[in-house]
Amino acid sequence: MKPLLEVKNVTVRFGGVLALDDVSLEVRPGEFLSMIGPNGAGKTTLMRVVTGTVKPVSARIRLDGRDITMLPTHQRARLGLALTHQIVRPFRSMTLLDNVTLAAGHHRIGRVIRALTAVDRSAEREQARKYLELVGIAEAAEKSVLGRPLGVVKRLEVARALALEPKVLLLDEPLAGLNTAEAARLADTVAEINRGGLTVVMIEHNLGEVLRVSRRLAVLDNGRKIADGDPGAVMRDPAVRAAYLGKEYQDAAA
Amino acid sequence: MGIYEISLATLVGINIILALGLNMISGFCGQISLGHAAFYGIGAYTAAFMAKAGAPFPAAVLAGMVLAGLVGLAVGLTSLRVRHDFLAITTMGVGFLFLGVVRQQEILGGELGVSGIPSPGLEKTGYMVLVLILAAFFTAFSLWIKRSWMGFAFEAVADDEDTARVLTVDVAACKLTAFAMGTAMAGVAGGLYASFARFIMPDDFGFITSITVLSMVAVGGIGSVFGVIISTVILTLMPEFFRFISDYKLLLYGALLFGVMRFAPEGLAGFTRAVRKAGIRSAGKKEAAG
Amino acid sequence: MLFFELFVQGLIHGSMYAMIAVGLTLVYGLLRILHVAHAGLFALGGYLGLLITNATGSLALAMITSALIVGLGGMLVYRLCYQPILDRPPYVPLIASIGVFIAMEEVFRLVFGPYGLTYNHPHLQSQVTLLGLNLRGAEIGMVITAMVLLGGLSYLAQNTRIGIAWRATVDDPEIAESFGIDAVKVRYLNFFIGSGLAAVGGIFISLLSNLVEPTMGGVPAYKALAIIVLGGLGNVKGTLVASLALGVVEAFGTIYIGSYLDRDAIAFAFLIAVLMIRPQGLFTGR
Numbered sequence: 001m002k003p004l005l006e007v008k009n010v011t012v013r014f015g016g017v018l019a020l021d022d023v024s025l026e027v028r029p030g031e032f033l034s035m036i037g038p039n040g041a042g043k044t045t046l047m048r049v050v051t052g053t054v055k056p057v058s059a060r061i062r063l064d065g066r067d068i069t070m071l072p073t074h075q076r077a078r079l080g081l082a083l084t085h086q087i088v089r090p091f092r093s094m095t096l097l098d099n100v101t102l103a104a105g106h107h108r109i110g111r112v113i114r115a116l117t118a119v120d121r122s123a124e125r126e127q128a129r130k131y132l133e134l135v136g137i138a139e140a141a142e143k144s145v146l147g148r149p150l151g152v153v154k155r156l157e158v159a160r161a162l163a164l165e166p167k168v169l170l171l172d173e174p175l176a177g178l179n180t181a182e183a184a185r186l187a188d189t190v191a192e193i194n195r196g197g198l199t200v201v202m203i204e205h206n207l208g209e210v211l212r213v214s215r216r217l218a219v220l221d222n223g224r225k226i227a228d229g230d231p232g233a234v235m236r237d238p239a240v241r242a243a244y245l246g247k248e249y250q251d252a253a254a
Numbered sequence: 255m256g257i258y259e260i261s262l263a264t265l266v267g268i269n270i271i272l273a274l275g276l277n278m279i280s281g282f283c284g285q286i287s288l289g290h291a292a293f294y295g296i297g298a299y300t301a302a303f304m305a306k307a308g309a310p311f312p313a314a315v316l317a318g319m320v321l322a323g324l325v326g327l328a329v330g331l332t333s334l335r336v337r338h339d340f341l342a343i344t345t346m347g348v349g350f351l352f353l354g355v356v357r358q359q360e361i362l363g364g365e366l367g368v369s370g371i372p373s374p375g376l377e378k379t380g381y382m383v384l385v386l387i388l389a390a391f392f393t394a395f396s397l398w399i400k401r402s403w404m405g406f407a408f409e410a411v412a413d414d415e416d417t418a419r420v421l422t423v424d425v426a427a428c429k430l431t432a433f434a435m436g437t438a439m440a441g442v443a444g445g446l447y448a449s450f451a452r453f454i455m456p457d458d459f460g461f462i463t464s465i466t467v468l469s470m471v472a473v474g475g476i477g478s479v480f481g482v483i484i485s486t487v488i489l490t491l492m493p494e495f496f497r498f499i500s501d502y503k504l505l506l507y508g509a510l511l512f513g514v515m516r517f518a519p520e521g522l523a524g525f526t527r528a529v530r531k532a533g534i535r536s537a538g539k540k541e542a543a544g
Numbered sequence: 545m546l547f548f549e550l551f552v553q554g555l556i557h558g559s560m561y562a563m564i565a566v567g568l569t570l571v572y573g574l575l576r577i578l579h580v581a582h583a584g585l586f587a588l589g590g591y592l593g594l595l596i597t598n599a600t601g602s603l604a605l606a607m608i609t610s611a612l613i614v615g616l617g618g619m620l621v622y623r624l625c626y627q628p629i630l631d632r633p634p635y636v637p638l639i640a641s642i643g644v645f646i647a648m649e650e651v652f653r654l655v656f657g658p659y660g661l662t663y664n665h666p667h668l669q670s671q672v673t674l675l676g677l678n679l680r681g682a683e684i685g686m687v688i689t690a691m692v693l694l695g696g697l698s699y700l701a702q703n704t705r706i707g708i709a710w711r712a713t714v715d716d717p718e719i720a721e722s723f724g725i726d727a728v729k730v731r732y733l734n735f736f737i738g739s740g741l742a743a744v745g746g747i748f749i750s751l752l753s754n755l756v757e758p759t760m761g762g763v764p765a766y767k768a769l770a771i772i773v774l775g776g777l778g779n780v781k782g783t784l785v786a787s788l789a790l791g792v793v794e795a796f797g798t799i800y801i802g803s804y805l806d807r808d809a810i811a812f813a814f815l816i817a818v819l820m821i822r823p824q825g826l827f828t829g830r
Contacts, residue, residue: 074418093413109403332820339572342578343773351816358804469639507646
């Protein structure tokens with residue numbers, strides 16, 4: 001099958017530090033790919049190269065066959081890339097519902113004149129409410145984001161990303177900061193959405209949930225991709241175990 | 255209505271258009287501008303010279319609006335490069351740049367300004383009515399923008415532009431639209447002012463004017479259309495009410511600016527919101543008690 | 545020769561800008577506030593310096609006293625104006641600060657009259673010929689004072705306990721506090737030093753023009769804001785370089801393009817041009 005998202009030869013430098021070293025990744029339609037790796041491995045940076053908020057030294061990114069390497073962030077989003085942030089970034093001056101409604105109106109804010117002349121938000125509100133229900137926070141819809149617990153805001157980010165009706169959903173540590181039950185629930189929701197046909201790429205440290213829901217696993221370490229494939233096989237890979245368990249393990253193995 | 259009241263009402267109408275223009279940029283779209291008076295000035299100077307060259311009044315004001323909006327668009331481009339405090343100082347610089355250009359050009363009247371601007375062809379009451387109608391129009395326009403999807407996108411940009419981008423918002427287009435509309439409104443206000451005063455000077459459009467407009471927006475409650483209108487009326491008329499202490503006028507003004515920011519930083523709109531909430535709460539208590 | 549003379553004039557002006565702008569950039573570095581009222585303190589310094597000099601005849605006494613008083617005034621401004629609204633969006637302290645500045649200008653006008661004051665016996669007016677240029681004592685005095693004070697400040701920041709505490713707080717207030725540094729004390733110190741420097745700058749400016757007037761803070765206030773933005777907001781070294789650069793650009797600009805733009809407009813045209821090329825200012829980081 002043709003890849004839906006094609007990320008090729010990504011190299012990123014921050015000052016003198018090599019954050020990503022020639023990383024490539026292909027995601028096929030309908031996949032649920034999880035990306036793991038120690039802190040500082042470059043996972044978030046890779047996502048930000050894909051969405052266009054970090055400028056790579058070199059990279060080639062295709063979405064659904066179209067080269068989007070040179071496009072600005074908002075155009076990539078329009079073509080079907082949705083992202084949730086590791087550190088939550090809701091619009092704090094808005095209600096939960098408005099946060100999602102704006103995203104649901106993505107087709108309305110594309111053209112200046114159309115956006116200036118249209119005022120009706122009822123259809124988008126309806127849709128937004130559905131997405132809030134889907135992630136289980138509909139009862140707080142009319143409340144301001146301020147003062148909501150992290151668990152709610154994390155799910156708000158997912159609802160907002162879904163409202164963009166993306167081709168690929170990029171999740172950056174969606175489960176971090178949630179308790180066990182909340183995390184399991186959100187992971188289930190994402191898995192269900194994926195079964196519905198949406199392609200998902202998720203960065204996550206919660207290995208238990210990752211292995212439970214994802215169908216493919218990629219591992220980044222020190223700016224390089226060290227493994228990619230079936231979750232079980234990847235977890236048995238000595239290089240991966242070394243990256244996770246540290247040098248002692250390597251020494252012991254040797 | 256005496257002639258004095260008529261001219262005050264006209265001035266209030268002009269200031270409302272001016273302040274709603276800045277509210278579009280700073281209130282709706284979150285781009286603080288300390289140079290709004292420059293666009294007011296561009297509108298005034300353009301309309302003045304057009305009128306002196308024989309153009310009919312509507313054409314003169316329209317020309318002021320278009321030129322102010324075009325320059326505003328160019329300044330909006332700077333807001334794509336610089337953000338926050340850098341933008342505030344850049345726009346302040348635009349204000350000084352405008353003053354410097356006008357002051358130094360004999361052809362633009364230099365320090366002495368432009369006098370003998372032809373009358374708009376309406377007597378005073380008629381002109382007041384025209385200005386107030388335009389003010390009402392721009393009020394309705396502002397309310398419309400706020401409700402529109404563009405206004406929604408502005409809100410997102412004002413809140414967090416990086417996140418807005420991820421949600422498909424074209425941040426550059428939003429900022430440019432806000433700048434173009436807001437500065438064009440300042441241009442209209444300037445054109446109306448030139449025909450009203452019939453004599454303009456560079457100092458009418460200086461930094462103090464920019465600050466005055468900004469305070470109208472901030473005191474009203476940044477982003478709130480009605481708050482801005484009320485505070486514009488108050489701040490325009492206040493000096494007149496306090497004529498008897500005219501010597502302390504600016505002192506009072508400075509103290510008011512500080513006082514509002516210190517004690518009610520969300521301005522009048524925030525203040526009434528808080529009062530209303532408190533009212534609902536106490537009404538609820540009464541019901542519970544009864 | 546004209547080239548050299550303009551350059552020197554630019555540096556003289558630049559050193560005055562530096563004395564004002566360093567205080568502003570210190571405040572910005574610590575609190576992220578555009579402290580417009582700083583220019584009111586600068587004017588207060590000018591007034592106090594002139595009044596004390598006229599009363600006692602001693603310029604040195606006037607400088608020290610007014611630097612101390614204005615320093616305390618700066619701490620008062622922080623306590624009354626900024627501390628209560630630090631957590632507000634940035635336009636709130638900015639507008640509050642503009643309000644305080646306008647009020648201060650008005651108080652000067654009401655107390656000291658609108659037309660300004662002059663020195664009875666202005667000091668440092670004698671001409672000195674240096675490197676083939678005729679300079680006034682006050683000009684040389686200002687450059688030397690600026691160098692000594694700013695040099696001393698930088699020495700203290702590098703080598704004393706309190707200086708290191710201050711730099712740590714600017715870098716990261718939370719970490720500094722976890723090391724037991726009292727952030728509030730550092731802020732007071734910051735306002736004290738910055739305001740004192742501005743006072744000295746105000747006195748030298750009044751010596752150069754032999755005039756102290758209510759609006760004397762206006763133009764330096766806006767220019768100093770431009771300078772700290774040019775220098776990269778909060779970057780002290782950048783601010784010093786930007787001060788001198790702006791002085792020199794203005795000196796040349798008024799000669800070569802003065803018929804198109806006035807001095808202030810030249811300064812801001814330079815600012816805008818630089819920001820379009822380097823939106824983060826000439827220097828980044830702190």
